[in-house]
Ligand code: AMP
């Protein structure tokens with residue numbers, strides 16, 4: 001199969017491919033997603049093959065309108081409806097994924113056999129236009145080979161999936177750069193399953209205003225091992241390049257480490273970046289930098305996790321997973 005590179009003028013073609021049961025990658029504000037129609041079970045199963053993704057790792061359903069939720073979720077009880085409406089008003093469309101009770105029409109292929117379904121409303125205009133053109137929600141995991149860093153450009157998608165999917169819609173670089181914050185609003189207390197650019201503080205401002213107790217992080221247990229993943233990001237190794245990923249606590253320490261891991265690429269605060277062997281580290285740039293390391297043949301990526309970086313829980317979560325061994 002030849003993978004076509006389409007521009008945002010070709011949304012109707014991309015929608016046609018999806019309606020014919022093909023897989024199409026598309027830009028969202030977080031990372032590129034690998035789309036299939038949510039009610040096309042054969043296409044959904046092909047996503048797992050194309051990515052090499054474990055089949056118990058559920059997919060996020062992407063909707064264009066708030067009303068689309070009715071087709072993928074069963075009716076919400078009053079408590080869930082209240083927090084859903086409040087979080088939707090505060091953060092959607094945007095980088096927030098909410099866990100809802102699944103509609104009977106949603107197959108196990110989508111949910112990994114869970115009774116819940118994850119739903120997000122992407123803000124990216126190309127993503128919204130594509131979902132509307134298809135006329136039904138799309139499942140879309142990150143459009144990378146399973147285990148590798150998520151793609152933040154169409155070129156990253158081609159690198160991983162060329163020949164395995166029908167097309168990729170090019171929407172330039174993703175603005176956020178890391179995956180959505182995933183919250184379980186069915187649990188009491190409300191839980192954060194995966195940290196993202198929408199922070200615990202922001203979520204709690206909404207929860208408290210609605211009379212809920214604060215969001216807590218789900219317990220991932222020792223060594224990030226969970227038997228039945230509440231959120232797949234917790235169980236599987238993720239986001240890792242071929243190069244070894246090593247954490248340093250200061251720039252000085254990174255130079256010391258670099259001597260033993262030659263050639264090494266250093267990621268550090270933008271203030272230290274010189275564009276050649278030290279790249280600027282941010283949510284937006286992390287995955288592209290990890291991919292650059294592999295493309296340019298670096299043996300190691302040394303990431304300087306100073307105090308500012310350590311305060312960014314979502315970024316530290318991705319860095320730690322990238323550094324854990326395969
Ligand atoms: P990815 O598409 O690779 O970014 O990963 C999909 C993400 O969806 C996982 O990391 C989970 O956090 C989340 N997810 C999808 N469905 C569910 C579900 N039913 N329950 C909990 N988390 C889910």
Ligand code: MG
Pocket residue numbers: 141142150
């Ligand atoms: Mg992923």
